[in-house]
């Protein structure tokens with residue numbers, strides 16, 4: 001379902017070319033829960049961003065659900081993301097001036113759903129993450145773990161093809177991190193979500209079906 | 221624009237101190253802008269209201285104000301016989317031959333001298349100008365050296381109490397009353413008997429003559445008749461309203477020009493202020509912008525959101541400015557009218573046109589101030605925006 005074929009990515013800093021990923025090939029079947037581990041600076045986030053369509057490889061192709069996303073122009077790629085990718089960030093990235101409900105509703109504003117349909121979806125997503133009673137709360141009024149659960153609700157509310165999570169427990173205490181991992185596991189098992197998760201946390205990686213290590217531009 | 225409106229206004233509210241300061245700057249400029257327009261309208265209205273549609277004024281050809289005009293007695297008498305001129309119930313021609321001169325009086329509260337218009341009138345003048353009403357004392361008697369003062373004169377100049385005397389021309393004039401001319405330019409004049417004035421100022425000729433038409437449509441026929449009469453070759457006729465409208469142009473135009481030059485300079489400051497605020501807003505919300513873009517919002521949605529934010533700031537600022545300026549409707553000021561070089565009292569007039577112009581002006585500030593920051597927001601690279609956490 002996600003086919004990463006022979007991609008290379010390097011960043012340019014001043015006149016210096018810094019290779020980050022070289023000739024990476026990776027297959028993620030549907031329903032997979034994949035954990036990406038590796039030392040800092042090894043390019044985990046870079047690989048995740050490529051799969052999520054917010055970055056482009058220098059060479060190689062990335063096909064998600066049959067679409068070669070490297071060929072899409074910027075605007076089509078944005079539309080593709082809104083339909084196919086659910087983002088979970090380390091620092092949750094909720095908009096502070098919007099309530100939990102409004103944050104979760106954001107991706108639905110890019111669809112043709114009516115207001116009523118949007119409300120149903122948002123309520124369902126927030127109930128799923130256990131925050132049905134916190135819809136009117138602003139991010140500031142929530143704990144880190146709760147914020148991340150709102151972010152997860154936002155990621156799943158459009159029913160995307162793939163969830164990408166970059167260190168989703170990186171900013172959380174042990175208990176909250178555990179809860180988040182239980183939730184991720186449930187999304188994978190119960191709702192058959194394909195998940196690619198970058199993590200430093202071995203406990204988090206335990207929940208994944210498969211753990212891959214990225215080091216010095218190589219994937220094992 | 222897919223980004224919810226709540227995001228825009230709550231962001232403004234979240235940084236309310238900066239928002240308030242920016243609003244203050246825009247409101248101040250909008251206030252000055254609106255006040256200038258109101259003032260220039262006030263002048264126009266004061267002068268235009270002075271003229272009546274039923275009246276026609278005779279002046280010397282190419283004299284653009286009464287001050288430099290001369291009409292001799294013969295000319296005035298011939299005009300009075302024309303059939304387009306109405307007659308009073310008493311059977312006399314409905315006309316006032318007048319002398320218009322300028323004198324100096326000391327202002328109240330300082331010893332500065334100010335120019336004051338003095339008008340010598342004929343008995344029919346009061347019927348020609350029904351808006352002029354006595355408010356205190358009595359009207360002057362024709363044949364006597366008595367005067368009646370417009371209310372602005374009474375308020376602004378020394379020794380203008382009823383019963384006191386003023387010296388001007390070659391005579392001493394007794395003040396016998398005050399009149400109110402409903403905010404028109406007559407409020408800034410002193411009225412007396414035209415024959416007494418002529419004698420005192422040594423003037424055998426009139427400055428102007430004002431007539432009541434039998435009907436408003438008779439203006440053109442009257443003009444034609446005048447043109448055909450070789451004895452009246454030096455006389456020109458204008459509708460009284462048009463005459464005062466012309467008089468207002470110089471003054472209101474000057475106020476507008478000066479005022480708008482000043483406000484435009486201010487507005488550059490306010491626009492830069494708005495721009496700085498919006499650049500700061502973009503910088504503070506870089507991660508939010510990156511997140512929105514990652515979720516699939518397009519560049520143009522981001523552009524629109526920030527531009528609208530700036531436009532809201534400017535329109536609210538503009539509205540506050542208008543509200544402040546509307547308080548100025550209660551203020552009347554008096555200054556030298558360049559058309560006649562004499563004092564003219566007028567107010568600030570709030571008209572729908574002023575409101576619209578001010579809002580458009582504020583909108584322009586918002587668009588100019590918000591555009592570059594909004595472009596920067598929309599040009600942000602998703603990855604670097606997300607990284608700046």
Ligand SMILES: Nc1ncnc2c1ncn2[C@@H]1O[C@H](COP(=O)(O)OP(=O)(O)OP(=O)(O)O)[C@@H](O)[C@H]1O
Nearest residue numbers: 011012013020039040041042043044045046047603
């Ligand atoms: N936009 C960029 N411009 C320049 N260099 C970049 C950029 N993004 C990433 N890099 C570099 O690429 C390398 C890989 O970065 P990446 O963020 O993918 O690492 P990572 O494995 O996610 O590390 P961490 O575990 O610390 O998050 C690093 O050396 C980083 O400095």
Ligand SMILES: [Mg+2]
Nearest residue numbers: 044045046166
């Ligand atoms: Mg990383």
